[in-house]
Amino acid sequence: MKRLMLRRLNGALLILMILWVSAIQSSLFGLWPLSLLKPDVLLWAVVWCALRREFIEGGILALVLSQIEELHSAEPSGLAFVTNMFVFLAVHFANRVLVIPNLRAYATVTGLGFIAKKIVALILLGALGAYSGSTMGAWKETAFWIVPRAAWEAFLGFWVFRGLELFDFATFKSERSEVGLEDFEVV
Numbered sequence: 001m002k003r004l005m006l007r008r009l010n011g012a013l014l015i016l017m018i019l020w021v022s023a024i025q026s027s028l029f030g031l032w033p034l035s036l037l038k039p040d041v042l043l044w045a046v047v048w049c050a051l052r053r054e055f056i057e058g059g060i061l062a063l064v065l066s067q068i069e070e071l072h073s074a075e076p077s078g079l080a081f082v083t084n085m086f087v088f089l090a091v092h093f094a095n096r097v098l099v100i101p102n103l104r105a106y107a108t109v110t111g112l113g114f115i116a117k118k119i120v121a122l123i124l125l126g127a128l129g130a131y132s133g134s135t136m137g138a139w140k141e142t143a144f145w146i147v148p149r150a151a152w153e154a155f156l157g158f159w160v161f162r163g164l165e166l167f168d169f170a171t172f173k174s175e176r177s178e179v180g181l182e183d184f185e186v187v
Contacts, residue, residue, distance in 0.1 A: 003172045010171040011061055017167070018045050018065060026072045036145075040114060040153055042069045044160045046084050047110050050091035051100060052168065062088040075121075076128060083120050087113045103161045110161075111154035118146055 021041050029038035042065050049058035049065070062084055069080040091109055094100065100109055122142055168174040 006171040007173055010168065010173040011057065013171060014045065014061065014167070015064055015068075018042065019068060022068055022072055037152065039156050040117075041160075042066075042080075042084065043087065043114060043117060043153065044110060044157050044164075046088050047091055047106065047113050047157070048161065048164050050088045051095050051106060051109070052164075052174075055092060058092065059085075059088065076125070079121060079124060082124060083117045086120050087117050090116060103158055103165070106161045107154040107158040110157035111150040114150045114153045115146055118142055118149075 018041060025039065025041055029035055045065050046062045049061045052058075053061060063081070066081045066084040069084065070077065073080060091113055094109070100106065119142075122139060165174065
């Protein structure tokens with residue numbers, strides 16, 4: 001009974017955990033020197049949902065996580081939804097086609113997802129006319145920071161994905177916990 005309850009509460013507990021970490025992230029990394037090292041916690045969660053959840057469950061979680069990002073950012077309304085769902089769909093499709101095997105590959109996918117998210121955001125903001133004057137300034141700044149930030153996201157993502165894997169194991173959502181417990185079930 002405990003196993004079934006924890007398995008059903010996995011999504012809600014993941015959302016609560018991301019809410020807590022997002023609140024800490026937005027308050028701690030608000031100042032300039034630390035803002036360069038600001039991790040994208042919601043990107044990790046969206047990538048995790050795309051890789052480890054079924055399409056419907058992961059899509060719903062990605063939408064809820066996008067709403068959390070909308071509330072904690074000053075971006076135009078809907079930008080987080082579009083960019084996060086783009087990353088979710090691209091990663092989910094890549095996982096089906098390429099079969100992404102382990103946590104190192106997850107970290108690499110996170111770095112690529114970060115780059116894709118920033119490029120899609122710049123394209124959408126340019127289409128909305130959000131830039132005053134030339135758009136080259138935004139593209140130059142993004143081009144300068146995108147590779148170091150993507151490497152930072154991938155590096156931290158490797159450790160975050162280990163924690164998320166332990167979280168899924170503790171809430172009986174992972175395949176490893178299913179296989180380990182099936183041997184002990186009473187019929």
